[in-house]
Amino acid sequence: xxxxxxxxxxxxxxxxxxxxxxxxxxxxxxxxxxxxxxxxxxxxxxxxxxxxxxxxxxxxxxxxxxxxxxxxxxxxxxxxxxxxxxxxxxxxxxxxxxxxxxxxxxxxxxxxxxxxxxxxxxxxxxxxxxxxxxxxxxxxxxxxxxxxxxxxxxxxxxxxxxxxxxxxxxxxxxxxxxxxxxxxxxxxxxxxxxxxxxxxxxxxxxxxxxxxxxxxxxxxxxxxxxxxxxxxxxxxxxxxxxxxxxxxxxxxxxxxxxxxxxxxx
Amino acid sequence: xxxxxxxxxxxxxxxxxxxxxxxxxxxxxxxxxxxxxxxxxxxxxxxxxxxxxxxxxxxxxxxxxxxxxxxxxxxxxxxxxxxxxxxxxxxxxxxxxxxxxxxxxxxxxxxxxxxxxxxxxxxxxxxxxxxxxxxxxxxxxxxxxxxxxxxxxxxxxxxxxxxxxxxxxxxxxxxxxxxxxxxxxxxxxxxxxxxxxxxxxxxxxxxxxxxxxxxxxxxxxxxxxxxxxxxxxxxxxxxxxxxxxxxxxxxxxxxxxxxxxxxxxxxxxxxxxxxxxxxxxxxxxxxxxxxxxxxxxxxxxxxxxxxxxxxxxxxxx
Numbered sequence: 001x002x003x004x005x006x007x008x009x010x011x012x013x014x015x016x017x018x019x020x021x022x023x024x025x026x027x028x029x030x031x032x033x034x035x036x037x038x039x040x041x042x043x044x045x046x047x048x049x050x051x052x053x054x055x056x057x058x059x060x061x062x063x064x065x066x067x068x069x070x071x072x073x074x075x076x077x078x079x080x081x082x083x084x085x086x087x088x089x090x091x092x093x094x095x096x097x098x099x100x101x102x103x104x105x106x107x108x109x110x111x112x113x114x115x116x117x118x119x120x121x122x123x124x125x126x127x128x129x130x131x132x133x134x135x136x137x138x139x140x141x142x143x144x145x146x147x148x149x150x151x152x153x154x155x156x157x158x159x160x161x162x163x164x165x166x167x168x169x170x171x172x173x174x175x176x177x178x179x180x181x182x183x184x185x186x187x188x189x190x191x192x193x194x195x196x197x198x199x200x201x202x203x204x205x206x207x208x209x210x211x212x213x214x215x216x217x218x219x220x221x222x223x224x225x226x227x228x229x230x231x232x233x234x235x236x237x238x239x240x241x242x243x244x245x246x247x248x249x250x251x252x253x254x255x256x257x258x259x260x261x262x263x264x265x
Numbered sequence: 266x267x268x269x270x271x272x273x274x275x276x277x278x279x280x281x282x283x284x285x286x287x288x289x290x291x292x293x294x295x296x297x298x299x300x301x302x303x304x305x306x307x308x309x310x311x312x313x314x315x316x317x318x319x320x321x322x323x324x325x326x327x328x329x330x331x332x333x334x335x336x337x338x339x340x341x342x343x344x345x346x347x348x349x350x351x352x353x354x355x356x357x358x359x360x361x362x363x364x365x366x367x368x369x370x371x372x373x374x375x376x377x378x379x380x381x382x383x384x385x386x387x388x389x390x391x392x393x394x395x396x397x398x399x400x401x402x403x404x405x406x407x408x409x410x411x412x413x414x415x416x417x418x419x420x421x422x423x424x425x426x427x428x429x430x431x432x433x434x435x436x437x438x439x440x441x442x443x444x445x446x447x448x449x450x451x452x453x454x455x456x457x458x459x460x461x462x463x464x465x466x467x468x469x470x471x472x473x474x475x476x477x478x479x480x481x482x483x484x485x486x487x488x489x490x491x492x493x494x495x496x497x498x499x500x501x502x503x504x505x506x507x508x509x510x511x512x513x514x515x516x517x518x519x520x521x522x523x524x525x526x527x528x529x530x531x532x533x534x535x536x537x538x539x540x541x542x543x544x545x546x547x548x549x550x551x552x553x554x555x556x557x558x559x560x561x562x563x564x565x566x567x568x569x570x571x572x573x574x575x576x577x578x579x580x581x582x
Contacts (some may be wrong), residue, residue, distance in 0.1 A: 003420060004388055005339035007373040007382075015376055032417045035455050037483050042416035042453075045486065046378065053377055090333040091305045092363050095377075132310030159310065202313045242446045 015050045016086055035141060054082055057092045061126060062099065065118045067177045071153075080106065090240075093130075097123065114186040117170030123254050124162040128196045128204045132158030136200060139254035149264050151227035155220045155250075155258045160198035163218060167191055173205070200257045212236040216249055225265055267303065271406070272471040274324055276360060277551040278531050278538075279514035287317040289524045294324065294550045297528065299360065301514050304331040307357075308349045318463060322357040328472070329359040330441075333375070334399060335394050337368035339380040346404040354403065363408035363441045366392065366429055383418035384410070384428035391433060396436035408471055409433065410441035413449035413478075413487035426464040433469045440465065442511075443474035444504055445487065445497045452485040458500050467508045475501060475534060476516040489514065490519035492530060501534065502541050510538060510547040528553075 010026040024043070031039040055078040059066050066074045084106075085098045100123060103109045103116035110116075145153065146179060164171075171194060173183035193214035196206040209217065212233060219229050226246065232241035253259050277298025277448075282290075284306075307318050321327070332345060354362060367379040382388050402406050411429055417565060423431075433440050442465065451458040477491030493501075493515060505511070513534050517527060535553050542548060 002339060002387065004383065004391060007383060007418065008339055008368060011380060012371045012374055012376065030420070031419055034417065039416065045415045046380065049378055050376055088373050089375060090343060091308060092377055093309065117433050130312035130314065185492040198312060202316055235445060
């Protein structure tokens with residue numbers, strides 16, 4: 001192995017676990033003693049910068065989670081997440097992608113499932129924020145479609161559209177903290193559903209869905225056609241009401257700009 | 266050594282494009298020569314950043330500046346990253362593309378820091394070879410920027426300026442000379458910053474960076490969160506004397522002031538260039554213009570309250 005590679009390995013091992021003396025020894029032997037501050041201090045500047053930069057990324061991407069946890073617990077989370085998931089991406093944008101899963105499985109944090117839900121919600125907001133741009137279809141596109149083609153019609157959605165589901169009051173807590181009010185204590189009830197997207201003004205939006213709306217939307221996302229989805233709605237509505245519910249919901253989605261195009265299969 | 270000019274002509278004075286200033290720039294179209302964009306911030310599919318970038322790139326020249334090429338790493342070059350840079354460059358048509366002479370990742374783990382390299386013959390060959398590959402993918406010469414550093418390695422066999430010069434010569438690439446980084450490293454490693462400037466081949470220098478730093482007395486950290494200090498302005502003047510008019514921008518990454526405040530600081534760079542190189546024809550091409558009748562004692566708040574004092578962009582930049 002080349003000298004250069006050995007040096008880079010030793011340096012990275014030091015950054016990843018600067019508290020371990022073993023990891024300091026290897027890189028310390030490679031660093032010059034110079035005038036001014038000591039070699040240990042010089043290395044410490046890099047170790048501090050590494051941790052500060054990644055913690056700042058967590059704070060930026062998960063501002064509300066940070067408020068929910070408070071400084072002490074957020075510091076604990078940052079230290080443990082950094083140790084468990086060193087960055088493997090070229091952009092810091094992806095650094096916290098594993099945070100919801102970490103919160104769900106960590107021995108300490110998994111005691112509070114709402115934390116993973118808040119983190120997941122914040123990841124999806126970011127995904128909606130910088131999802132790809134595309135055209136948006138208008139309700140008149142559907143209105144001008146011959147009625148006999150409707151049953152075979154399926155939908156393509158704006159790339160920013162994200163779906164979220166949880167049992168906790170994570171979104172309500174997120175909203176409370178965003179409005180600078182105290183959130184309710186965590187509670188867990190029946191499954192809740194949300195859609196998130198970026199609107200035509202490039203603002204990120206979200207709204208709650210009932211179960212039938214969630215099934216309708218996810219079914220269309222999976223490529224099901226109008227006829228299939230009307231049938232699926234029979235679990236909640238009778239034969240007369242189901243098509244009307246689908247039509248009204250579609251009209252609402254068109255107006256929100258989440259439908260990219262109609263596809264006739 | 267060929268005498269053929271390999272750098273692009275002076276394009277004036279620019280600023281780093283920051284999200285805080287997106288709306289201001291589109292609304293007021295300030296008379297600025299160009300913007301430098303941080304490539305990694307725009308390697309996303311869409312959304313607000315891409316929208317603003319594309320709108321601003323339609324109106325101003327832009328250059329791309331990256332932090333993740335890890336050109337000195339012993340990991341394989343990240344071809345997906347290079348291809349995404351190439352795609353972005355196809356989309357926004359930058360005047361040039363730069364990154365840093367450093368390493369950031371090993372074994373697939375990214376430090377997200379600009380880590381120093383040992384200055385050896387082995388490293389020169391290693392980095393130069395990778396720069397050539399990157400240049401082939403990008404289809405153009407790359408600019409490499411000197412980083413600020415806080416340590417040096419026992420196995421280094423040459424000075425940083427010789428290392429940078431040798432890599433640039435062997436890879437046939439260009440140099441982005443960060444004047445603040447030279448100052449920071451000079452303080453941390455006790456060398457004369459003029460020695461650095463005097464050993465760099467003027468034929469290869471295409472851009473200057475200016476920035477502020479945090480001075481802790483015994484050492485200096487490159488934080489980009491302060492105004493450009495007098496020490497860096499002085500070194501900038503020396504750099505202008507050696508290299509002539511070089512496209513110059515101010516980097517500000519934290520504690521970012523309102524756009525008119527940064528613009529005022531950029532006018533200072535222009536003023537120093539005009540004083541150092543009086544009558545140089547290239548400098549007259551800049552579209553920067555003084556900001557109305559602002560008193561030298563004006564506070565930042567004064568500037569913010571009346572942003573209309575900022576001159577608008579000329580029709581043709």
